[in-house]
Amino acid sequence: MKAATKLMEMETEDIRILAAVELGMKKHEMVPIKHISYFARYELEETEYRLDRVHKMGLLQRNKVGSVAYCLISEGYDILALHTLFSQGYIESVGPPLGKGKESDVYRCLTKDNEQVALKVHRLGQTSFRSIRKFRSYIDERTHTSWLYISRLSAKREFEGLKRVAKLNLRTPKPIAQNRHAVVMSIIQGEEISKFDELNDPDVHFNKIVGEYKLFFSKAHVIHGDLCEFNILLDPDDNVLIIDWPQWEDWNHPNALELVTRDITNLCTFFQKKGVESNSDEIIRDIMQLNPKFREQTKK
Ligand SMILES: Nc1ncnc2c1ncn2[C@@H]1O[C@H](COP(=O)(O)OP(=O)(O)OP(=O)(O)O)[C@@H](O)[C@H]1O
Ligand SMILES: [Mg+2]
Structure with missing residues (x-):
């Protein structure tokens, strides 16, 4: 997973700038620098320096016309989810793909206790509107239905569903953690x-x-x-x-x-x-x- 490799090169301030862009995206499709600087609590100069760095890493998109503004692209969002799951101790390293669905990537990962788990990263709304239709009943009319929002919603729904069925002790994957658009669950062989x-x-x-x-x-x-x-x-x-x-x-x-x-x-x-x-x-x-x-x- 590319994001996992890039995460290793990132400094705390880079993560903070990504998180600030994410916050700004609740209201803006493209977040103006001033807002990013406000959310990150960095001076404009530091904000610009960090944005430039993170943009070069291929984690942000910069608008081409008008005043400078940024939004996250999916790899940037991956970094934020991975960073949280790593720091909470749910995963320590990301390994090879276990499978690829229509709207997700699934990877084999290791926990800090060297146990294998599966990481399912939901990717909705980037290639088709099918997924937007799928979650229509959950999407608030007022919320702009970005890929980021529905991917997170999809992961949250899956985590809740897995929790419900886990009680039955059948062979469904056991839910371990969820952050943003990513779900950590037990690996199943099949x-x-x-x-x-x-x-x-x-x-x-x-x-x-x-x-x-x-x-x-x-x-x-x-x-x-x-x-x-x-x-x-x-x-x-x-x-x-x-x-x-x-x-x-x-x-x-x-x-x-x-x-x-x-x-x-x-x-x-x-x-x-x-x-x-x-x-x-x-x-x-x-x-x-x-x-x-x-x-x-x-x-x-
Ligand atoms: N817990 C797991 N352990 C091992 N392999 C898994 C696990 N979850 C998923 N996989 C593999 O990844 C593939 C895709 O997973 P899944 O069907 O959950 O996603 P998807 O088809 O993208 O979902 P959606 O239908 O919502 O788009 C599966 O076919 C399987 O091979
Ligand atoms: Mg499937």
Whole structure:
């Protein structure tokens, strides 16, 4: 990870200037130098010197016209998250990539006790508006919906979702820490089921996944919200591991039925290609019936 290497070259004052730009971005898309100097509590001269340094490191963008102003670019934001997670002692070094999703980079890291953990860095809103649509219900009308804001929101949601399901002691990644757009979680070993040409026993896998899904729903009151063959891993012992939790919703969400329907339909469609016959309507009904509120509604 480039940001991890750059972080080693940075001085405390550089970090402080980045944090000041971040603060300024709550109100401005491009933050004027005066504001940066105010937030950093540095004289203008020191501010300019630091901004120039950090800009040369490729962590900031400077506007090309008008008075000088800056904004963070994603590597600058990575530095801030890493710096915090390092100083809080959650990670000590960042290693090779573990995977790359549509909207995230996942790295293998080491803690100060030499334990391996996964670092998932959320990257939303830079390449597509899909992610902005995804989080629309959480985005305050007044807030400008920058990539920075929705990436942080996505990480926060995932951390909360992981905490909810962790109580069940299933094989979901265990949440460890979250800062800005980054989540530290336990590493899990497994391969996405989409990558298997053949599954040893697709019926067994299918039933295990439905079984876990019911536990998520009935015991943690959570709907995954993005269940698909890319977010289900199989470990060498054929255990199923369900990952990728930023889109979870509470089981009482107004669109609970639609969300469960989408998840289960995705699952049934994938397993049908592996020869598993299933009745998705029945499974969806069984799941929804686990929620007393929904049971009441369907009685009326
Ligand atoms: N805790 C973990 N341990 C090991 N590998 C992981 C872990 N979390 C994710 N990975 C790897 O990284 C890949 C991408 O992760 P994930 O599916 O969570 O992100 P994503 O697809 O970008 O998310 P989204 O669907 O929100 O865009 C996974 O397919 C997996 O290979
Ligand atoms: Mg995924």
